[in-house]
Amino acid sequence: MVFLAPLFLFGLLAALIPIAIHLIRRERPPKVVFGSIRFLKNTPKKLILFQHLQQWALLLLRALLISLLVFAFARPLLNQSLAKLLDADPQSAVLVIDTTLSMRYRGVFAAALAEANDFMDNLGPGDEVAIVVLGERATVLTDFTDEPAALRRALDSLTEPSFGASSIRSGLALADEMLAAATFENRSITLLSDFQATGADGLEGSWKLAPGVAFTPIDVGVEETQNLTVVDVRVPATLIDGIQADPVLARIRSSGSLPVERAQVSLLIDGEVIERAAVELTDVSEKVVEFAYILEGSGERAIEVRVQGDDFIDDNSRYAAVTIEPKVDVLVVNGEASSDWFDDEAHWFELASGSGVASPFFVTSTVPNRLTPELIQSVEVVVLLNVSDLGLQQSRVLSDFVRAGGGLLVAPGDQTSTAGSTLDSILPGRLVGSQRLRIGDYRIIADFDRRHPLFAKLPVEWSSRFQRVWTLEAKEGAATLMRFDDASPALLDAKVGAGRVLLTAMPLDSEWGDFPLQPLYLPFVHESLNYLAARPSEPASYVIGDSEVADFTAVGLTRLERATRSQWVAINSDTGESALARVSAESIFDAVINPENTTLAPREVRTAQRMVELESPQRLWWWILSLVLLLLLAETLISNRTYR
CATH class of the missing domain: 3.40.50.880 (Class I glutamine amidotransferase (GATase) domain)
Known part of the structure; x- marks a missing residue:
């Protein structure tokens, strides 16, 4: 049994009122002095016991009357479990979590995980949920399940964002495709993202979510950002020994909403700092730095250009690998x-x-x-x-x-x-x-x-x-x-x-x-x-997520084992992920929501409507009130006989 208005059950405390009155009004026999009791008639013990039983029955009957009235107002339902009642309108939901590089900005990913946990707390026991993450590409973290523990474990596995870049559309398209084969007709997508402008590319076209799919974008981004990034390192992948090489060039860009006026740029060769340069960005957002160091010798060189002076350090380095070959x-x-x-x-x-x-x-x-x-x-x-x-x-x-x-x-x-x-x-x-x-x-x-x-x-x-x-x-x-x-x-x-x-x-x-x-x-x-x-000329620079370096999940310099040789390669992030300009969640909603969608009432309203539908064929409260009337009549008869 469940109750549609469970707060009325606090009224059961009123059942204590008859007991309190009984205890308060209990009469003590008066003491009367008689000279002789020969003319008094003895009362049979059975009559006294019968009166006591009538009084206890009257007491219990009055408490039962109050209890039944409380139960009637609480509107009980029989043969309906609480899970079934709350799951009267179950949904198939996909939670899309942005884990691209821009989500590494200070506090953003923690806010996304907090929102994800709030999303889990608000689910009904019968809801089925899948989780999609946007990293190097849109991938399914966990398929549809109605087990909260499995969903919590999946969220706990997201310890940090990736270094990759992928579009919001790819994640929404994957979620929409999954919902097409979902169990319930009530379908929804919730997107947790910082809504980086570059991630919204591709949403201006005619693509929309399927009709009937509700969409909730939740913005976890930061309004004011500072960011310096190395967007390019110019150095040939292969040099010839003995030939004068061009100097290493690096392009530094300020891409946050707040300007950064000064920065320090370092050139590292094989992990050792070779040269440092100060960069003034007072009047410009981008500047090219030319290092005086000239690559020479033979063999492979691992190059890193690092910038310092901002709040976002995860995109502060860019890498290059150079092979200096003999003639x-x-x-x-x-x-x-x-x-x-x-x-x-x-x-x-x-x-x-x-x-x-x-x-x-x-x-x-x-x-x-x-x-x-x-x-x-x-x-x-x-x-x-x-x-x-x-x-x-x-x-x-x-x-x-x-x-x-x-x-x-x-x-x-x-x-x-x-x-x-x-x-x-x-x-x-x-x-x-x-x-x-x-x-x-x-x-x-x-x-x-x-x-x-x-x-x-x-x-x-x-x-x-x-x-x-x-x-x-x-x-x-x-x-x-x-x-x-x-x-x-x-x-x-x-x-x-x-x-x-x-x-x-x-x-x-x-x-x-x-x-x-x-x-x-x-x-x-x-x-x-x-x-x-026919010297090997395989590429020495990749962007995170490229097929040839799909097994590498972090940026940096690594050794790639090829069929013919082992080679140092540079793996960098997509420079678009360093541009922290944002778009509004409302514009994302307007871009993807299907115009054929009808406005749905809030989940609480639809659940209340479903409760009324379940209650109508049973009407237990009516039968309880009828029983209350019969018991009230019985109480009247018993009280008249008891205290006549």
């Missing part, structure tokens, strides 16, 4: 060496690839008859310029070199023969013959594979002219990277084992054309050698 070792085999630079086959190529200390290549030259296995094995790329043919041992060593991962560039010239080459097994094409064009006629580069990494950094327009070219016949599996204007191949590429081979249709000197005199010549040589060297 690419290149061996040039000159098939037409000459003391006259104009006639020397390798002059232009060596000028483009190895001149000056700023070159990323270390070039060694030799001639075919001095090409030894030791020379081949000591380099990363071998270039054959107008080489007629090689010996069987040289060809075998060179083939093994390529299959083991080396690079080979073959540029045939007038010394090259069309007869079967000893390198035919690794070349991507066959030399059919050379074609000398008429005077005034020439070939130009008409097309190239823009998607190929060799051409990723090269311009689109090629102005080189060739009066003589080789006719190439591509082998099966070879890729044609460049074509002349007559559609014949100009450059072929093939992967041989772990290495690569490039075959050109023209020499790389000025004898057959003006290619070495064109601005594109030097970048073409550099990109070709870099492509053939």
Whole structure:
């Protein structure tokens, strides 16, 4: 049994009134002095006992009358448990908790957890609840359950926000999708967030919550914030030893609602503070800091730029990982060496690839008859310029070199023969013959594979002219990277084992054309050698939540084990999470609520209505009042007989 108006049960204390009156009005027999009692009649003991029983029955009957009146006004219900009554309108609710980086601001996440616990305290015993968290992505912390203990344990597991960034829409969309398969028709979403403006991106479109889904946004953010952040660190991921590197640049930004006028920025290399700089932000919100320190040496460097002077320290550092590699070792085999630079086959190529200390290549030259296995094995790329043919041992060593991962560039010239080459097994094409064009006629580069990494950094327009070219016949599996204007191949590429081979249709000197005199010549040589060297070029910088570093949940520098090598990588937060500008909870509500939703009465009102519906078919209070009338009549009869 339960009561719809349980406060009336305090009226049971009124049942003590008849007992109190009985005790107060209890009469003591008077003492009368008689000279003789011979004329007095003895009263039977049974009559006295009967009167006592009538008085006790009258007392209990009056207390029962008051108790029944109290029960009637308390409106009892039979066969309805308290849980069922309070769960008369159960709901399926999803609690979405923002755990992105901005929630790390002082006191914000603690406020969110407090609101989450208040949300749990206000749930009905029959409500089912799921919890969704917004971290690197929207994820389900716990699926629908009506067990408060399981929900409390899930909340206790949220010890701190993540370093990730995700949109409010992604969390609401996941919650909306979960509610589509929920048990109850009464569905709701509660969002706990600081309502960062960048997190609200994507809510301006036509997407809305499903009809019938109630939405409650709760703002736990801070109105006045101070924040300094390092939004960018400019340093190349790979440097070449011996080449002067650009200085490290860092961009510092004030992104809170309150300005920060001064800050101190530190540059740390491999965990050691190398340089400090003071930054004035009095008149600007952003400034670029240039450090004087120049990276040098070889190997990997772990770089951190740290700013100090604000209230939000979790985004004060930005990281970068740099690998300083040695120069690419290149061996040039000159098939037409000459003391006259104009006639020397390798002059232009060596000028483009190895001149000056700023070159990323270390070039060694030799001639075919001095090409030894030791020379081949000591380099990363071998270039054959107008080489007629090689010996069987040289060809075998060179083939093994390529299959083991080396690079080979073959540029045939007038010394090259069309007869079967000893390198035919690794070349991507066959030399059919050379074609000398008429005077005034020439070939130009008409097309190239823009998607190929060799051409990723090269311009689109090629102005080189060739009066003589080789006719190439591509082998099966070879890729044609460049074509002349007559559609014949100009450059072929093939992967041989772990290495690569490039075959050109023209020499790389000025004898057959003006290619070495064109601005594109030097970048073409550099990109070709870099492509053939095939040094690992995996990214060294990631944003928290990227798939390749999905197992890492904190920002910083870490070692990533790749298939071919172990590499230092930098994991940073999304700079958008450092922008603490906010939007109102009302604007979020207006952006996502479905206009087809009907206004629902408060839960307390709907529960009261449900109580009345449950009470109507029973009407126990009416039967209790009827019993009270009968007992009142019985009380009247008994009292008249008792005190007559």
